[in-house]
Amino acid sequence: xxxxxxxxxxxxxxxxxxxxxxxxxxxxxxxxxxxxxxxxxxxxxxxxxxxxxxxxxxxxxxxxxxxxxxxxxxxxxxxxxxxxxxxxxxxxxxxxxxxxxxxxxxxxxxxxxxxxxxxxxxxxxxxxxxxxxxxxxxxxx
Amino acid sequence: xxxxxxxxxxxxxxxxxxxxxxxxxxxxxxxxxxxxxxxxxxxxxxxxxxxxxxxxxxxxxxxxxxxxxxxxxxxxxxxxxxxxxxxxxxxxxxxxxxxxxxxxxxxxxxxxxxxxxxxxxxxxxxxxxxxxxxxxxxxxxxxxxxxxxxxxxxxxxxxxxxxxxxxxxxxxxxxxxxxxxxxxxx
Numbered sequence: 001x002x003x004x005x006x007x008x009x010x011x012x013x014x015x016x017x018x019x020x021x022x023x024x025x026x027x028x029x030x031x032x033x034x035x036x037x038x039x040x041x042x043x044x045x046x047x048x049x050x051x052x053x054x055x056x057x058x059x060x061x062x063x064x065x066x067x068x069x070x071x072x073x074x075x076x077x078x079x080x081x082x083x084x085x086x087x088x089x090x091x092x093x094x095x096x097x098x099x100x101x102x103x104x105x106x107x108x109x110x111x112x113x114x115x116x117x118x119x120x121x122x123x124x125x126x127x128x129x130x131x132x133x134x135x136x137x138x139x140x141x
Numbered sequence: 142x143x144x145x146x147x148x149x150x151x152x153x154x155x156x157x158x159x160x161x162x163x164x165x166x167x168x169x170x171x172x173x174x175x176x177x178x179x180x181x182x183x184x185x186x187x188x189x190x191x192x193x194x195x196x197x198x199x200x201x202x203x204x205x206x207x208x209x210x211x212x213x214x215x216x217x218x219x220x221x222x223x224x225x226x227x228x229x230x231x232x233x234x235x236x237x238x239x240x241x242x243x244x245x246x247x248x249x250x251x252x253x254x255x256x257x258x259x260x261x262x263x264x265x266x267x268x269x270x271x272x273x274x275x276x277x278x279x280x281x282x283x284x285x286x287x288x289x290x291x292x293x294x295x296x297x298x299x300x301x302x303x304x305x306x307x308x309x310x311x312x313x314x315x316x317x318x319x320x321x322x323x324x325x326x327x
Contacts, residue, residue, distance in 0.1 A: 001204050008169050009205045013212020014219070016162055021220030021251070022148075023155030028252040029232050032240060035312075035319035038233040041152050046293055048156025049163075053298025056164035067171045075173065078286065078296060078303035086303050089284025090292070090310015096277025097311060098318035099270055099326075101252065103278060103289040104176040105213060110251065112214035113221025117257050121275030128279025129180040133194035139284065 017109040026109050028101025035098050085141040096128075146224040149231070162290075163298050172205055175291030177282035179203065179210045221251065243327040269326055285310060 023045055024030050034042035057075070059065070066072050080086075097103050100121050102110060107125065111118040132139075166172040182203030185195040229249050237248060247254040254261075261267035282288040285307045287296060293311065296304025 001208070005170065005205065006208055009208040010212045010215070012162065012165055012169070013209035014216040015212075016159070016209070017213035017216020017218075018220040019150070019155050019158045019216070020213070021217055022150040022226075023152065023159075024149055024230055024251065025155070025159075026217070026221075026251055027230055028256065029230055029236065029240070029248070031315075032319065033233055033236040035315045036236060036239060038235045038239075044152030045156040045159065046289075048153060049160035049294050050297045052157050052160025053163040053294060054300065056161070057167075057298050060164060060167060065168070067168055069170055071171055073167050073171050075167070075299050077299075078301045080302035080306065082303070083306055086285050086306040087310045087313075089281050089286065090307040091281070091314035091317075092277050092310075093281025093285055093288060093307075094311040094314020094316075095318045095322075096274050096279075096281055096314075097289070098315040098323070100274025100278060102274075104180065104282060105288075105290055107275070107278075108176070108210055108213045109217030109221065112217025112219075113225070113251070114218070115221075115252065115257060117259055117262065117271065120262060120271045121278070124272045124275030125177075125279030125282075126180055126183050128276040128281070129177075129283045130184045130189075130192070130195075130279075131276075132280045132283040133181070133184060133192045134190065136194050 016105070017112060020106055020109040021113060026102060026106035026113075031098060031101040082141045085139075088140070147226060149226050149228075159294065160298070163295050166209075170205065173291070174295040175206075175287050176210065176213070177279070177288035177291060179206050180279050181283060182206065243324065245327070266326055281314070 020026050025042070025045060030042055033039045060073050064072060102121065104125065107118055107122050111122065163174050166174050181195065182199045185197060185199035188195040230251070245253050245255050256267065256270050262271060285292065287307065292304040292307040297308065
């Protein structure tokens with residue numbers, strides 16, 4: 001990787017981690033509040049993020065924009081025929097998200113904030129990922 | 142001005158900032174936003190047992206994403222340590238009441254000490270929340286092919302039906318855990 005590429009992704013990741021903390025998306029409390037439908041906070045963040053995402057992807061697609069390497073940007077579509085996989089996998093993820101109060105991005109941002117205990121769920125998430133990889137052929141998709 | 146770095150940011154500021162990560166990664170190098178892929182790349186980097194799902198060139202596929210993830214940790218350090226918000230989170234009053242009923246006592250930081258500490262890890266509750274919670278996040282994210290960033294943010298931004306199904310799954314699981322299972326864990 002070129003050094004300029006390294007810097008680009010590092011800086012964007014840093015801003016992302018900073019925003020995750022400042023918006024309290026990383027907070028177990030905020031996830032509880034969200035799944036109890038008691039405040040607009042999380043819905044406002046995800047909702048606006050998606051609206052901005054939709055608008056910007058439409059701009060990219062309609063203008064056939066290229067990336068900084070000059071390659072035309074194309075996004076491979078996801079296979080929506082695998083309903084079982086998305087619903088079952090999604091529900092398992094949701095159980096974990098509500099239990100831990102953190103999804104993958106926040107786990108790492110919280111670790112950076114000095115919460116060393118986050119090493120445990122990170123290690124567990126790696127173990128979960130590995131288990132899925134090992135069992136993949138036996139699971140319905 | 143410096144106060145802004147210490148204060149929590151409202152949802153209408155954070156939402157657009159997170160949304161902009163999607164087009165920026167596409168413009169940087171046709172990269173698709175998704176944090177949980179890093180967990181797969183970590184497994185691929187030390188593929189014990191030679192599992193086929195982890196047999197790929199992880200440096201080529203995941204180099205940029207590991208860099209982004211290192212940034213996320215650094216951003217967490219800046220936002221949660223250097224410029225940490227000194228005040229407790231302004232939660233909805235109903236949430237505080239509900240959580241107090243469940244036995245949560247610490248409302249000071251980003252997460253309750255009642256659940257997130259090395260001391261609590263030795264208890265059944267701590268092991269369930271931190272260990273099982275993390276395991277389900279990792280397993281479920283890969284089973285579903287993405288997490289909150291990959292499906293709820295980038296997938297929905299690209300109007301992918303698969304991501305909408307996954308997000309519905311996230312909420313089915315999340316609501317079951319919060320309302321039906323958590324009362325038995327705490």
